[in-house]
Amino acid sequence: MxxxxxxxxxxxxxxxxxxxxxxFLAIGLPIFMIVLFGYAITLDIKHVAIGVVDxxxxxxxxxxxxxxxxxxxxxxKLTLDSPAGVEKxxxxxxxKAVVVFPSGFARDVAGRRDTSIQVLLDGSNNNTALIxxxxxxxxxxxxxxxxxxxxxxxxxxxxxxxxxGGAVAPGSLPSVEPRIRxxxxxxxxxxxxxxxxxxxxxMMVMAGILTSLAIAREWETGTMExxxxxxxxxxxxxxxxxxxxxxxxxxxxxxxxxxxxLLFGVPLRGNLFSLLVASSVFLLCGLxxxxxxxxxxxxxxxxxxxxxxxTLLPAFLLSGFMTPxxxxxxxxxxxxxxxxxRYFIIMVRGIFLKGFGFGDIWRELLLLAAFAAIVLTGCxxxxxLRLD
Amino acid sequence: MSEPNIVVxxxxxxxxxxxxxxxxxxxxxxxEIFGFLGPNGAGKxxxxxxxCGILQPTSGEARVGGxxxxxxxxxxxxxxxxxxxxxxxxxxxxxxxxxDFHGGIRRLPSAVLAERKRWVLKMxxxxxxxxxxxxxxSGGWKQRLALGCAILHxxxxxxxxxxxxxxxxxxxxxxxxxxxxxxxxxxxTFVTSHYMDEVERCHRLAIIYAGAIIALGSPRELKIRFxxxxxxxxxxxxxxxxxxxxxx
Numbered sequence: 364m365x366x367x368x369x370x371x372x373x374x375x376x377x378x379x380x381x382x383x384x385x386x387f388l389a390i391g392l393p394i395f396m397i398v399l400f401g402y403a404i405t406l407d408i409k410h411v412a413i414g415v416v417d418x419x420x421x422x423x424x425x426x427x428x429x430x431x432x433x434x435x436x437x438x439x440k441l442t443l444d445s446p447a448g449v450e451k452x453x454x455x456x457x458x459k460a461v462v463v464f465p466s467g468f469a470r471d472v473a474g475r476r477d478t479s480i481q482v483l484l485d486g487s488n489n490n491t492a493l494i495x496x497x498x499x500x501x502x503x504x505x506x507x508x509x510x511x512x513x514x515x516x517x518x519x520x521x522x523x524x525x526x527x528g529g530a531v532a533p534g535s536l537p538s539v540e541p542r543i544r545x546x547x548x549x550x551x552x553x554x555x556x557x558x559x560x561x562x563x564x565x566m567m568v569m570a571g572i573l574t575s576l577a578i579a580r581e582w583e584t585g586t587m588e589x590x591x592x593x594x595x596x597x598x599x600x601x602x603x604x605x606x607x608x609x610x611x612x613x614x615x616x617x618x619x620x621x622x623x624x625l626l627f628g629v630p631l632r633g634n635l636f637s638l639l640v641a642s643s644v645f646l647l648c649g650l651x652x653x654x655x656x657x658x659x660x661x662x663x664x665x666x667x668x669x670x671x672x673x674t675l676l677p678a679f680l681l682s683g684f685m686t687p688x689x690x691x692x693x694x695x696x697x698x699x700x701x702x703x704x705r706y707f708i709i710m711v712r713g714i715f716l717k718g719f720g721f722g723d724i725w726r727e728l729l730l731l732a733a734f735a736a737i738v739l740t741g742c743x744x745x746x747x748l749r750l751d
Numbered sequence: 752m753s754e755p756n757i758v759v760x761x762x763x764x765x766x767x768x769x770x771x772x773x774x775x776x777x778x779x780x781x782x783e784i785f786g787f788l789g790p791n792g793a794g795k796x797x798x799x800x801x802x803c804g805i806l807q808p809t810s811g812e813a814r815v816g817g818x819x820x821x822x823x824x825x826x827x828x829x830x831x832x833x834x835x836x837x838x839x840x841x842x843x844x845x846x847x848x849x850x851d852f853h854g855g856i857r858r859l860p861s862a863v864l865a866e867r868k869r870w871v872l873k874m875x876x877x878x879x880x881x882x883x884x885x886x887x888x889s890g891g892w893k894q895r896l897a898l899g900c901a902i903l904h905x906x907x908x909x910x911x912x913x914x915x916x917x918x919x920x921x922x923x924x925x926x927x928x929x930x931x932x933x934x935x936x937x938x939x940t941f942v943t944s945h946y947m948d949e950v951e952r953c954h955r956l957a958i959i960y961a962g963a964i965i966a967l968g969s970p971r972e973l974k975i976r977f978x979x980x981x982x983x984x985x986x987x988x989x990x991x992x993x994x995x996x997x998x999x
Binding site: 366367369370374382584585586588589590591592594595748749750 | 829840848901
């Protein structure tokens, strides 16, 4: 007996169409999030304001500073002769990092003594600081290696001239240089990483929140009393309610995938059909949770709060959408196994960036399918067609 | 003779320690308009909900159309029409969409639905207003549309919970004319109210007070029994019955 799903779904679709709040959550919010995450929030840093204190004032220190300034990651704002006033610059946020070349830097290098360069970082934004630190040390490592190679070449040339060639120059140490190749996302572009995950967040917001109101609203207005006095069955109500939101979720998928690939150039390397299947199964999980909350809460307000707490926040914070799960505390990590978005994000990133197909995602897919089946069964069981 | 349409024996509903309906018994034969009169909180809605199969009785028995409310509510739901106190239409749906929805969940074939829709629109005086949102209708229109949706599938038995509350007197009269018309076609009607003037038009009525039936009979019988004269008003009957119940 599924023939009542049609009229129930049609009715629900009308509710959505005539409710500006629903439309905003379903279509407006995804667009807003795409723009926000696509343009404004980027986890890459570029053009970090930086200062240099050059107490050495040699060709070498100037060469190093010029290399810093030439990098796209930094904007060299000013060069000082003494460290006085550096604190103020950092306090005021005029620079995020200061590199100090001590006097005697070039002399120590020439004399092959260990030397150091001081780097002061504004850690109030630890993310920027951490990344800036990485860039600076990589840059200097490269400079140091080049310097060493240059010296070795020079001394080697001199030594071979003196000794008649053949001998290994005393200064030429073998160096190991990592040749880094980043796979899947060679430019380490954070939009490539964020946009696929956004599919999960957008769907969860819509699915969890809108459906959390769907059944509670009918209890509140009293229409549920009318509905349950008809021969309608629990599963017909559950699937009738679910269907329009499911279609809406697929529209969101098209929206995010469309703008992500066309506007932001995120590569979609995997199979579109596997993305559709994974998204559908994930949607059923989200819709199931929202509907379940609506069924048990009976008031829109409570259902809404629970939906924020149990669908929106976990999808944002615990799914690996922005912060990697591996860097969370162990107890929180254990908790993330209960969150459907966790599995979906693995699948969706894999499909986008690594070209995953069904062969690569079947475990996550099965887990989510089981989750959806359990939640939806729970909905049908818990939806009482009686008032008491 | 077949079993009466509604048979109630010692029907009781308790909510915790509060007894909302206390061992009530009555029968309603086919085609009768049976009125349930009582002040707010007397147990009218609780009774009607139990009879519709949407509230489980605590004890006692009730059969509607031959089916037990406790164990065969799914069967009952197929043969009844119920209009709850709030005339629960979907406010953001139009007149026509509300009718179509009820037709849909009752699985009316489209030809039948089209015919019934014409009937409802005419009955409710909403011809030409098919595309008006239900929220924009006035009280009388809303009520007739809600009734139309509740009886779209031509139920054998209809339950109306305070159908004329918040409706103007002219609309109430039209409404009762309609109930008579349906009864004439053999529909059994169980209707609750606290308006004396309109329950006068019931074939029989029960006065419920604090969960118990304190008077049961035709309006004429009740007037003679409680007020001593056929010319007495139901108001007098009501007051006398309640006074009797209090002193008993």
